[in-house]
Amino acid sequence: MLARINLLTRGALLLQVRHVLQHGLSERLGTNAKVKVGHGGTLDPLATGVLVLGVGKGCRALGDYLAGGKRYRGVGLLGTATDTLDNSKGSVVVAEASWSHVGVDELRAGLGPLTGHILQVPPMFSALHHNGKRLYQLAREGAEVERPPRPTHVKRLKLLTTAEDWSSAAALSDAASHSCAPPGAIATIAASETPPLPPHSADGSSVVFCPKIPYFGLDIECGGGTYVRSLIDDLGVSVGSRSHMVWLERTGNGPFGLADCLPQRLWTFERLCTHVVACTNKAVDATRDREPEGGGRRLRTRRV
Numbered sequence: 113m114l115a116r117i118n119l120l121t122r123g124a125l126l127l128q129v130r131h132v133l134q135h136g137l138s139e140r141l142g143t144n145a146k147v148k149v150g151h152g153g154t155l156d157p158l159a160t161g162v163l164v165l166g167v168g169k170g171c172r173a174l175g176d177y178l179a180g181g182k183r184y185r186g187v188g189l190l191g192t193a194t195d196t197l198d199n200s201k202g203s204v205v206v207a208e209a210s211w212s213h214v215g216v217d218e219l220r221a222g223l224g225p226l227t228g229h230i231l232q233v234p235p236m237f238s239a240l241h242h243n244g245k246r247l248y249q250l251a252r253e254g255a256e257v258e259r260p261p262r263p264t265h266v267k268r269l270k271l272l273t274t275a276e277d278w279s280s281a282a283a284l285s286d287a288a289s290h291s292c293a294p295p296g297a298i299a300t301i302a303a304s305e306t307p308p309l310p311p312h313s314a315d316g317s318s319v320v321f322c323p324k325i326p327y328f329g330l331d332i333e334c335g336g337g338t339y340v341r342s343l344i345d346d347l348g349v350s351v352g353s354r355s356h357m358v359w360l361e362r363t364g365n366g367p368f369g370l371a372d373c374l375p376q377r378l379w380t381f382e383r384l385c386t387h388v389v390a391c392t393n394k395a396v397d398a399t400r401d402r403e404p405e406g407g408g409r410r411l412r413t414r415r416v
Contacts, residue, residue: 126151129165129379136381152178153365154239156341158200161362162370167388170395177395181267183333183364185281186357188344190214190326193354195251196237197341209354211326219328220271222350227269231261232342265335269343272329275322281331281363327358367398 130149137145150171152164161184166174190211194203234240236251236259250257272278323329330347332340341357348355363370372394374387 125163126165129167129384132379132381133167133384136385150174153182153336155362156198156200156360158198158357159360159362161360162365162368162373163362164365164368170388170392173395176399178366178368179399180366181265181333181335181364182338182362182366183331183369184340185272185278185361185363186330186332186340186344187323187359188328188330188347188355189358190328190348190351190353190355192356193345193348194356196356197235197339197345198357198360203356207354209348209352211353214325214351214353216271216273216325218351219347222347223269223271225350226343226346227266229263229265232264232339233261234259235339235342238339262337264338266332266338266343267335268331268333270331272322272331277331278322278329328355333364367394 126149130147133147133149134145137147148168148171150166152166152174155161155163164174164178166172170177189199191208192205193207193209195206196203234247236256237248238246240247240259242250242257242259247257247259270277270281272281330340330344332338332343334340340360344355344357372391374383
């Protein structure tokens with residue numbers, strides 16, 4: 113079962129995994145061991161779900177291992193837009209609009225223009241750079257700069273209208289502790305305290321859940337660099353209202369999903385080492401399936 117943990121910064125998560133591995137190696141080798149740990153893509157501060165970590169040489173291969181896009185479940189709230197496009201701490205409501213005319217049919221109709229190969233303007237509150245500074249740093253200083261639209265691919269954008277839709281978008285696996293994630297990768301579920309409640313009970317088990325208007329749920333499969341917050345904001349505008357994101361869970365990254373996560377409570381040296389080996393093998397198999405036949409660049413990967 114995936115454990116719900118307190119929301120960790122990415123830096124704190126990396127430090128925790130590195131500490132466990134370095135301490136375990138140092139004890140066994142009788143010397144101070146150093147272990148490199150990196151992540152395969154950040155999550156929004158509000159988000160929970162799959163975060164892939166690379167260990168040692170796996171850090172350099174994460175880009176190859178994680179090719180294939182990402183998948184999310186997100187929840188939006190109609191009626192208000194915020195400066196951050198979500199309800200993160202410190203966000204400010206910048207627009208309000210009626211949502212009483214919006215139903216399931218209107219929301220579904222609004223998904224079409226946001227699906228496929230689209231151009232998306234990055235949010236001001238994002239980690240992109242502008243003249244040597246992160247955009248979110250400029251935004252906190254009260255500045256707003258022009259952001260050229262960036263091409264991205266939204267392969268699937270589905271409205272989740274029933275509990276069955278929600279569950280099928282990313283079923284949580286009770287076998288998570290026995291499965292694997294990418295090379296040296298650890299993926300966790302972090303708790304979100306914002307309404308509506310995510311589909312977990314207090315003890316981490318799944319419960320029946322489905323957002324109801326003015327909340328709406330989305331299942332998103334997209335390429336790297338896609339901002340789910342922006343999709344939710346744009347959807348609100350397209351249906352003649354406004355909206356912002358209130359909950360987000362990354363359910364997949366490349367070939368790996370929630371069922372491939374190693375819960376934080378199992379982060380022992382032995383478990384992490386076993387996980388690294390199993391995950392490397394799974395990642396290598398996934399990349400070999402994508403390697404070109406009859407030429408092209410071959411990934412330098414091998415099973416452990």
